[in-house]
Amino acid sequence: MRILLYNPDNGVTRNFMPHLWMFLLQALTPSGHEVLLIDGNAQPMDEAGIAQYVREHNIGLVGIGAMTRMIAKAYRMADAIRAVGVPVVMGGPHVTEEADEALGRNGGPRHADAVALGEADETWPKIVEDAARGQLKDLYAPVDEFGQERKPSLQQYPAIPWDKIDLNQFNLVPKMATRMLQRIGEGWGTFRIIPMESGRGCPYGCEFCTVTGFFGDSIRFRTNESVVNELLRLKARARSEGGQIAVFFIDDNFAINIKRTKSLLRDIIAAGAQVHWVAQISANLLREEELVDLIAASGGKWVFIGMESIDPANLASVSKGFNKPGEYAAVLERLAQRNVYAITSFIFGMDNDTPGVAERTLQEIRTWQPGLPIFGLLTPLPATPLYKKLEAAGRLTRPKHWQEFIPFEMAHTPLKMTIAEAHAEVKSGWASSYSAEAIANAVDSLKHKPLGYRINIFIARMCFRGIYFPQMGPVAWVKLIYQNRRTISSLVREGFTTWRGRPSVLPPSRPSEAELV
Ligand code: B12
């Protein structure tokens, strides 16, 4: 049987990284079946396009995975596939919580022939065999022989064949530049960010988060050897194609067990398996100098920190009181000393937020080491404690917000400001952090760092800006480059000066107000 695994586009950003579930399920598919992958973020497709694809490629089963924000698109695509007679199985965090919705058991239309609940590592082979026999069941749950929920162990993790998989759709280097860039240094003909997990689960149970409910509070890890071997395979692939690879450790809290994380990082270093990597680590786990030393030595470049708020009352209200805003600056300093930077994530619209929260947060951020701040709105995802709390209090304004997903739009009313005010705060956070002036300031404030780090921060800021401000397509990029021309020319001139062996005497770039339009 030929199987298609499809991930719908998120409608906001192009894909900077593929989704791990597709590669994992592909690796777990019983032999004798062929698996094709389409990520809608890299290969945009509409309903007619996917229907035509499944017919032309003689697909016998389609698997669709989606987060809540992509579920409406996922359902539309599933409907189109089922309309041409091909069965659809859906999985992932949304349908796990809303299986009745996907199966049309709550009065709405049916979108999926089957739903895989929770982690599907062990149920997927069964689903494939049932589909091949034409006997798909409605629901597949990860349970043991006694019907008790069973979380898969990661000790026998499959070897994802990264060395053989066709990753053409995930090359971040524009096609026209590939040939030329292949010859630069060790080669930049390809640049890919690859998702990798070293463990699953997070016990913290923050109110707005799906993870503790979905993956459970028991944490499971892969063996160090399995992670190291995967890194070595990726490195070999990048070398063989004259390109670069970076890894996103998608663990929810990469340092949840500090002892184990340090042991993994030591093994990565010992095996020479370092690649540049990004990981999510909560601020409270970054207190230890030795851990941060190992992060830097093993290739860690960016750490994603869910700071959420600088207000302890807000943090307490979402059960994230373990975050201590008073230590954010020291954590960022500790990272920056090792040339590791932070993606700092904030949520506005929390119950203690009032108008002006963006400016108050930005004032703090400006005193910290520059990184990549991102801003979102408190969103009640299905089945989270937050959703249940707001539903019980009658505060949900769009209880089924995912049926008509709108980016950066609240689905409940905050306590101390209006929805419109919360939206304005998020807009202000993004506008102030990603204006050409703010980007120039961030780059300038790193003057004491090597040029490479400043270029890194600059490129990252330009890309992150696209999370909020639509900048898909060449025209948007040309405009953006024009707006940031001062910083670009300053970095380029400094690069030439350094290259020709002269000390840089260039003044810092600070565009005037007029140039920022
Ligand atoms: C990596 C990641 C991202 C990446 C993007 C995804 C990517 N390219 O990989 C980035 C960092 C960009 C991101 C962003 C966001 N993310 Co995110 N992200 C994750 C994270 C940390 C890991 C995903 C992953 O690969 N997990 C490991 C794989 C193996 O697990 P899995 O995907 O769940 O797949 C398993 C099962 O679900 C199932 N399965 C999944 N799909 C399918 C399909 C079929 C057919 C079958 C049979 C089974 C199946 O089988 C798999 C194996 O067991 C998860 C948390 C987590 N630990 O999963 C959050 C998570 C998925 N993200 C979440 C959210 C909310 C977001 C944001 C909306 C946050 C925000 N406010 O901006 C944004 C939106 C991004 C966008 N523009 O669309 C939520 C989603 C909850 C929900 N109900 O939708 C999660 C669960 C975290 C949370 N806080 O609750 N994210």
Ligand code: SF4
């Ligand atoms: S620490 Fe992160 S992953 Fe864990 S429950 Fe809180 S938000 Fe979710």
